[in-house]
Amino acid sequence: MNLSILSLLAASSLGERLSEAWNGMQAWIAAEWQDFCQTFHVNFIASNRWLSLLKGLGITLQITFFALLLGLAIGLVVASIRSSYDKNQEAMAKRGGFGWGVMKLLNGLCKLYLTVFRGTPVVVQLMIFYFVIFASSRNGTLIAIIAFGVNSGAYVAEIFRSGIASVDAGQFEAGRSLGFSYLQTMLYIIIPQAFKTILPTLCNEFIVLLKETSVAGYVGVMDLTKAGDIIRGRTFSAFMPLIAVALIYLVMVVILTWLVGKLERRLKKSER
Amino acid sequence: MNDNIIQVRDLKKHYGNGKIKALDGIDVDIRRGEVVVVIGPSGSGKSTFLRSLNLMETPTQGVILVDGVDINGKRVNVNLHRQKMGMVFQHFNLFPHMTILKNMIKAPMTLKKMPKAEAEAKALELLRRVGLEERAYDYPSQLSGGQKQRVAIVRALCMDPDVMLFDEPTSALDPEMVGEVLDVMRDLARGGMTMVVVTHEMGFAKEVGTRILFMDGGTILEQNTPAEFFANPQTDRAKEFLSKVL
Numbered sequence A: 001m002n003l004s005i006l007s008l009l010a011a012s013s014l015g016e017r018l019s020e021a022w023n024g025m026q027a028w029i030a031a032e033w034q035d036f037c038q039t040f041h042v043n044f045i046a047s048n049r050w051l052s053l054l055k056g057l058g059i060t061l062q063i064t065f066f067a068l069l070l071g072l073a074i075g076l077v078v079a080s081i082r083s084s085y086d087k088n089q090e091a092m093a094k095r096g097g098f099g100w101g102v103m104k105l106l107n108g109l110c111k112l113y114l115t116v117f118r119g120t121p122v123v124v125q126l127m128i129f130y131f132v133i134f135a136s137s138r139n140g141t142l143i144a145i146i147a148f149g150v151n152s153g154a155y156v157a158e159i160f161r162s163g164i165a166s167v168d169a170g171q172f173e174a175g176r177s178l179g180f181s182y183l184q185t186m187l188y189i190i191i192p193q194a195f196k197t198i199l200p201t202l203c204n205e206f207i208v209l210l211k212e213t214s215v216a217g218y219v220g221v222m223d224l225t226k227a228g229d230i231i232r233g234r235t236f237s238a239f240m241p242l243i244a245v246a247l248i249y250l251v252m253v254v255i256l257t258w259l260v261g262k263l264e265r266r267l268k269k270s271e272r
Numbered sequence B: 001m002n003d004n005i006i007q008v009r010d011l012k013k014h015y016g017n018g019k020i021k022a023l024d025g026i027d028v029d030i031r032r033g034e035v036v037v038v039i040g041p042s043g044s045g046k047s048t049f050l051r052s053l054n055l056m057e058t059p060t061q062g063v064i065l066v067d068g069v070d071i072n073g074k075r076v077n078v079n080l081h082r083q084k085m086g087m088v089f090q091h092f093n094l095f096p097h098m099t100i101l102k103n104m105i106k107a108p109m110t111l112k113k114m115p116k117a118e119a120e121a122k123a124l125e126l127l128r129r130v131g132l133e134e135r136a137y138d139y140p141s142q143l144s145g146g147q148k149q150r151v152a153i154v155r156a157l158c159m160d161p162d163v164m165l166f167d168e169p170t171s172a173l174d175p176e177m178v179g180e181v182l183d184v185m186r187d188l189a190r191g192g193m194t195m196v197v198v199t200h201e202m203g204f205a206k207e208v209g210t211r212i213l214f215m216d217g218g219t220i221l222e223q224n225t226p227a228e229f230f231a232n233p234q235t236d237r238a239k240e241f242l243s244k245v246l
């Protein structure tokens, strides 16, 4: 009897304490929420700060896109020189002459380019482009495009070259034995097959490039990362702008990765 | 008019600054319509000889005349020469990204500017002859080895070559598929095609060959009609080789 009353009392005081705690928590959540809303407002809404993030995103995408195009163009040229040097080495060395000398020189230059641009940090390259090579220009976005494009070209060239090398040598022989020239064999037979194998790798290079452009702020470019950093400097709250920037990159990368995966599966299927 | 379509004089091909003598002085004439079967042990230079004929290898020394023209001469267009020499490889080397029909019409359309309709009609007729016309729109990966090799042969024929070169065309095939490929080659020989065939199929050599070249160590050690060669090999090397393959 006594025992049950006691336990009832205990229960009621427990319930009271629970509801007390609940109320306290609600108040805390409400305060935190208000706080969150306020910082959110300060960081993104006030002075149209979200707009500068959006603009930064635009610049990031712009740099990535044009650097990619430049990288593809450079990569194609460099890979062509390197591959045709490798393939025609024997025949050309024998014939000798001026053409062979030019080819050797070009191949040497390509090798030098690959070594330098894959052997130094891209931020350093970017700063050298901005402060040394194009010191007279203050068009940071354009210089960033050039720097990232030239850097990416070195990686793309090796991707292309490995793709060409991965095609069975018999394919090249079959093409040539039918009477196709070196260029025709490359164009109709080797490159279409190489492209299929390198497409996923190429897309990954694109994803890497997108993230790498985040150092463009070093040369005063207002890209996505820089925009977030500027907000941090103005509002003195680091958490929200930086997490927002990270989330934007993450969403883009996740979407691109998903697309690459889809593409890869599609290519696998068409191989049968 | 010269009856010899191919004349080879003192052909040498060395690798590694003369350390490896893949070909060490080949002299041979091949007449129009002949089926020359090249046999010999591994590494004797059979492939190198064949590949020299369509300029896939440049000789270290010697002359190859085709229709009386030195094919290694400065004014010879390599690609035009290769159009005249069809080549069939051990591993078929069909283009996997093209349909069978596309594999066949790409070269005549691109190199001979043949209209598409004409090239397709020709390709389909050739496919019909080897019993594969219903596979025209399939991809190479959908065919068996024997079917692939038959396609590779007719792909080369689409360019109307003067000579067909075969480098061990049945060596990569399952035994049950060898016959169907040899049948196609036999028909081709009956049709009067000049053929140079590297093979280990001694039955085919005996039946279809007009001449046997026995190669060893980069030279032609012996050449004779199939009947004579198989009945009375002259050299010890040939006897030894035949005792192993027959």
Ligand SMILES: Nc1ncnc2c1ncn2[C@@H]1O[C@H](COP(=O)(O)OP(=O)(O)OP(=O)(O)O)[C@@H](O)[C@H]1O
Pocket: B015, B016, B020, B021, B022, B040, B041, B042, B043, B044, B045, B046, B047, B048, B049
């Ligand atoms: N690119 C090359 N570099 C160096 N040596 C080579 C090269 N190609 C061929 N050889 C050598 O030349 C010799 C002849 O080779 P080849 O391929 O003509 O022989 P084969 O008679 O066709 O042999 P198999 O029956 O094995 O095909 C071999 O000793 C080979 O190792």
Ligand SMILES: [Mg+2]
Pocket: B046, B047, B048, B167
């Ligand atoms: Mg061989």
